[in-house]
Amino acid sequence: MKAxxxxxxxxxxxxxxxxxxxxxxxxxxFLKIQDANQMGIGECGMFRGLSCDxxxxxxxxxxxxxxxxxxxxxxxxxxxSEFPAIQxxxxxxxxxxxxxxxxxxxxxxxxxGQAEIPINGLVWMGNIDFMKSQIHSKIASxxxxxxxxxxxxxxxxxFKLLQSIRQEYDANTIExxxxxxxxxxxxxxxxxxxxxxxxxxxSIEQPIGSGQIEAMAELCANSPLPIxxxxxxxxxxxVTKRNYLLQTINxxxxxxKPTLVGGFSGSxxxxxxxxxxxxxxxxxxxxxxxxxxxxIAQWTYQLDVHRPQGLGTGALFTNNLVSPLKIINxxxxxxxxxxxxxxx
Numbered sequence: 001m002k003a004x005x006x007x008x009x010x011x012x013x014x015x016x017x018x019x020x021x022x023x024x025x026x027x028x029x030f031l032k033i034q035d036a037n038q039m040g041i042g043e044c045g046m047f048r049g050l051s052c053d054x055x056x057x058x059x060x061x062x063x064x065x066x067x068x069x070x071x072x073x074x075x076x077x078x079x080x081s082e083f084p085a086i087q088x089x090x091x092x093x094x095x096x097x098x099x100x101x102x103x104x105x106x107x108x109x110x111x112x113g114q115a116e117i118p119i120n121g122l123v124w125m126g127n128i129d130f131m132k133s134q135i136h137s138k139i140a141s142x143x144x145x146x147x148x149x150x151x152x153x154x155x156x157x158x159f160k161l162l163q164s165i166r167q168e169y170d171a172n173t174i175e176x177x178x179x180x181x182x183x184x185x186x187x188x189x190x191x192x193x194x195x196x197x198x199x200x201x202x203s204i205e206q207p208i209g210s211g212q213i214e215a216m217a218e219l220c221a222n223s224p225l226p227i228x229x230x231x232x233x234x235x236x237x238x239v240t241k242r243n244y245l246l247q248t249i250n251x252x253x254x255x256x257k258p259t260l261v262g263g264f265s266g267s268x269x270x271x272x273x274x275x276x277x278x279x280x281x282x283x284x285x286x287x288x289x290x291x292x293x294x295x296i297a298q299w300t301y302q303l304d305v306h307r308p309q310g311l312g313t314g315a316l317f318t319n320n321l322v323s324p325l326k327i328i329n330x331x332x333x334x335x336x337x338x339x340x341x342x343x344x
Contacts, residue, residue, distance in 0.1 A: 001035040003069040003093075005044070005062045010289055010317045016124040021049075026287050026317075029062060031089045033069060033097050040097030041342075043292035044089030045259045050286075052235035052260075053083040061086060077265065081237045088263035092295040103294055103323075103340060110301035116331035117301055118308040120145040120177060125152040128161055135165055142329030145175040145202075145308040151183025155192060162199050171200040175308070182209035182231060189219055197224040203253055206230045217249045226252035230284075233270060234260050243273050254279060255310070257286040264299050271303075284310030290323035297325065297332055 007029050016023045029044040044062065048054050053061075061083050065076060073094045080087045095105040109115035121138030123131055123146060131148070138146055146165075150158045165176065176199070184192055184207045193207060203226040208215060210231040220227050229251045236242050246254070254274050256267045267283070274281045283300045285293050293314050300309055311332050314325050322341035324334050 001033065001069055003031060003033045003066040005029050005031045005066060007059075008289070010287070011319050012316055013318050016316065023287075028289055028292070029059075029085075029089070030291065031062065031065070031086075031093045033093045035097060038097050039102075040093040040095065041103075041291060042089035042091065042093030042096065042295070043259075043288050044085045045286060045288040045292050046085040047260065047286050050231070050234070050260070051085055053085050058083070058086075065090065077263075081262070084237075084262040084266060085259050087266065088259045088292070088295075091263040091265065092292070095295070103291075104298070105295055106298040106302050108298065108302055111298060111334050111336065113334055113336050115301065116333045117297060117305065117311060118145070119143075119312045119327070119330060119332050120147040120175075120308045120310055121330060122310070122312055123148040125149045128153070128157060131161060132164075138330075139169065139174060141327075142331075144173070144330055145177065147177040147179060147310065149181065150178050151180045159195060159199075162196070162201070166199045175202045176200075177202045177205070177228075179205040179230070180207045182206050184208050186212060186215045189215075190222060193219065193223045193225045193227075201225060203228045205255060206232060210234070213245065213248055216251075220249055220251050228253035228255050230255040230257075237262065237266075239269060239273070242270060246273055246277050246279060250277065251279060254281045255284050256281060257284050258296055258299070259286040259288060259292065280307075282307055282309050285313045287313055287316070289317070290314050290321045290325055294323055294325055294334075297334070 007027060010026045010028060012024050031042045031044055033040045046053050046058055065086060076090055077087055096102060099105060104111045121143035123134040135146060178201055186208050189207050205228045207227060233254060236245060254270060256270055258264055258267045261267055261270060271281055285296050297311050312327060314320060324336055324338040326333055326335055
């Protein structure tokens with residue numbers, strides 16, 4: 001058995017704004033494992049500025065994995081607790097190595113093209129006209145759940161935008177989720193959440209920055225708008241600490257990005273803990289290429305999800321890898337008649 005990796009830069013079709021800045025490209029790494037005539041590919045999509053494994057020794061750790069691939073998946077995963085993106089890529093590559101058909105990691109009605117996954121339509125930050133255009137485009141494309149990034153413009157401007165959408169589409173027609181990416185200060189957060197709750201939004205992701213556990217717990221206890229934790233989960237590897245976080249903050253939802261929280265095993269750990277505390281959850285991609293998105297989508301489907309998931313990022317890039325994944329009417333599906341074109 002041998003392993004190699006290489007870096008690949010994904011290019012956004014258009015600059016995509018978040019409260020942390022504007023994205024024009026994203027680096028990712030592909031891990032290949034070969035054993036006899038079999039090959040498995042996984043994606044290690046470390047997210048700069050967000051992942052806990054955004055560290056100078058990231059590539060060195062991938063080198064170490066390749067040099068020690070014969071240790072096997074279980075031993076390697078134990079050594080990679082501080083590198084969740086590599087854990088995800090490793091899990092995926094080993095799965096791909098051992099399946100009958102490449103990239104069909106979790107065979108199901110989804111991979112047979114007989115079932116779909118409901119997803120939200122993602123609206124990036126920008127000026128008001130740009131955001132309105134995105135929203136109307138998503139709704140016209142059949143999405144009935146829209147996720148809108150907020151926090152880059154002044155709050156009143158963003159509130160008026162959300163208000164105008166809600167006046168046009170009621171909550172029974174369009175579900176609106178917002179993602180603040182920690183943009184609100186602790187002093188102003190509750191007042192803003194109270195105002196936003198008047199718009200019958202589904203939830204808000206990470207209203208304040210992560211690491212402020214007491215302040216977040218107070219918000220979750222008093223907010224009329226359901227709160228979903230996202231960045232708050234990053235970098236917490238110990239199960240006891242994960243349980244303490246959920247028990248202390250007691251959010252309404254958590255959002256799981258396998259690349260950021262330790263792959264499928266790390267995500268399942270969070271799900272088990274969340275359900276033990278009656279906390280809702282959903283799965284989101286972290287701007288991986290179609291290799292990573294494919295793995296996440298197949299895994300997510302077999303969890304028997306019903307609420308919209310955050311898996312609509314495959315169409316963001318000009319140089320994404322051609323795959324059987326497609327989005328129609330706000331649903332992600334897999335067309336087995338469409339072949340992969342890796343060009344890697």
